[in-house]
Amino acid sequence: MTTAFRAVLAFTLLAGFYVLVGTVVTAALVFDVLLVIDFHANALRAAIVLTLAAAALVQALIMVSRRRGGDEPGVAVSREHEPVLWQTVEDLARRVRTAPPDEIRLVPEVNAAVAEDTRFLGLVATRRRMYVGLPLLQTLTVDEMRAVLGHELGHYSGSHTRLGAPVYRGRVSLIATVGHLGRHPIIQKVFAVYAKLYLRISQAVSRRQELEADQHAVAIGGRQAMAQALRKIHHTAIAWDLYTDGYLALTGAGGCRPAAVFGGFYSLLNDPARQAELARLGEQPQETSPYDSHPSLAERLAAIELLPEPEHVPDPRSALTLLRDANVAAHAVEESMWTxxxxTELRPASWDELVAEGMYAVRNAGALHDLATAGGQVMGASRPYLDAAFEAIARGRQGELEERLRASGWESEGPVLATVLRLALEAVLIQHGQARWSLSWGGPAKLLYDDGEEAALAEYAAQVAANPAAVTGLRSWLGDQGVPHDYVPPGAEQAVPAPVAPV
Structure with missing residues (x-):
């Protein structure tokens, strides 16, 4: 498929979209004019519907046209700062017979990509950028990284990036248009059908381009290097998702941010338990869709096996050797991740501290506060002290506590009171120095006593929530932990808010 044909295809699809918009706007104008010339009730209804739909279309296009791209991700590295990386990219560009990028940026993503600013529907290029994910440099060898970079430069060589901006703008315009037509289901359906057609065609072209770029990757690094790179990228992407969801998501909780983002990711990747989990996840079959921008891993590996094997000298060193100082580069990329x-406001913290502070903030603090407040409201106390909730349970008023907690937004698959009580008891132990959330790279954080035993309170909390007679034992146990009878959670209001009617 030639570049000219791709340009014609993209232009035709985009033109077709604007023809649809123009048709609706023209129809609205026609009915409006007819209504002025010769008023009819049927014409009035049609004119109102079409005019409102045309207004929604025009509004969507205006919003899209006014959007501006945000700041570029990551950090730009100059030839002076990263001479080896730049020399590698420039050497590979010559091998695939294309011009090198004007800018290389290190980004906090499991990805490598290229982009090109263009004019006149991609026919004229103005500036080229290459994005190199630091997690890839952490996990790939030099051989594998060269193959990946060759793949990306192959997109330049095949002029794949020329149509990237027009195709993206068309996608954004279509999605915005369909979204703005929610009150016009018939017209919305027409544009939704066109959007699906556009996406199917443009994404099919994109998948073909990925296979073409793989040919350049194999020509540079060989079949084994590129195949292994693809497998590692698939594996690393899964690990990065686990890392961001389970660890980086704690950023901000407790007023902290991680002092070593990529150091933590390295620890997760090298944990034996996590490696076994990632291996299992990586073996799961991939779901495919005609709207995917990339072929499946299996399809790419099968296509690579059919390509000729070039002569090359293996380089099994870590891809981090392409950087002058990996620690300096990692720190710069980490700084770019934060606003x-x-x-200014979040304190850099070790992962041990971040997990301890963050888990308490997101899991326990709210439960402790809300249980004490609900107890105070049920018992008519002047202060939200925790023992008021225990007294409510002792008097068989668990239902009222549940109502207060649900009104505060608590939901649970099981009894809400048992869940909130467990989390609140965990909070009390933490506040009194009896337990602490402990970091684990192999799985979820665990709440541990000083002797290393896990503080498993779910069963006990359920027993107390269901049995008023168990409150006496709970109070005795908390007293042994140094919790005073009139304990008020930190940060709780000194006066109990007025009772809130349950929802």
């Missing part, structure tokens, strides 16, 4: 406000 100026986060850099």
């Amino acid at each position: 100026p406000k986060a850099l």
Whole structure:
């Protein structure tokens, strides 16, 4: 498929979209004019529907046209700062017979990509950028990284990036248009059908381009290097998702941010238990869709096996050797991940501290506060002290506590009171120095006593919530932990808010 044909295809699809918009707007104008010339009730209804739909279409296009791209991700590295990386990219560009990028950026993503600013529907290029994910440099060898970079430069060589911006703008315009037509289901359906057609065709072209770029990768690094790179990228992407959801998501909780983002990711990747989990996840079959931008891993590996094997000298060193100082580069990329406000207001913390502070903030603090407040409201106390909730349970008023907690937004698959009580008891142990959330790279964090035993309170909390007679034992146990009878959670209001009617 030639570049000219791709340009014609993209232009035709985009033109077809604007023809649809123009048709609706023209129809609205026609009915409006007819209504002025010769008023009819049927014409009035049609004119109103079409005019409102045309207004929604025009509004969507105006919103899309006014959007501006945000700041570029990551950090730009110059030839002076990263001479080896730049020399590698420039050497590979010559091998695939294309111009090198004007800018290389290190990004906090499991990805490598290229982009090109263009004019006139991709026919004229103005500036080229290459994005190299630091997690890839952490996990790939030099051989594998060269193959990946060759793949990306192959997109330049095949002029794949020329149509990237027009195709993206068309996608954004279509999605915005369909979304703005929610009150016009018939017209929305027409544009939704066109959007699906556009996406199917443009994404099919994209998948073909990926296979073409793989040919350049194999020509540079060989079949084994590229195949292994693809497998590692698939594996690393799964690990990065686990890392961001389970660890980086704690950023901000407790007023902290991780002092070593990529150091933590390295620890997760090298944990034996996590490696076994990632291996299992990586073996699960991939779901495919005609709207995918990339072929499946299996399809790419099968296509690579059919390509000729070039002569090359293996280089099994870590891809981090392409950087002058990996620690300096990692720190710069980490700094780029945070907003100026986060850099100023969030304190850099070790992962041990971040997990301890973050888990308490997101899991326990709210439960402790809400249980004490609900107890105070049920018992008519002047202060939200925790023992008021215990007294409510002792008097068989668990239902009222549940109602207060649900009104505060608590939900649970089981009894809400048992869940909140467990989380609150965990909080009390933490507040009194009896337990602490412990970091684990192999799985979820665990709440541990000083002697290393896990504080498993779910069963006990359920027993107390269901049995008023168990409150006496609970109070005695908390007293042994140094919790005073009139304990008020930190940060709780000194006066109990007025009772809230249950929802």
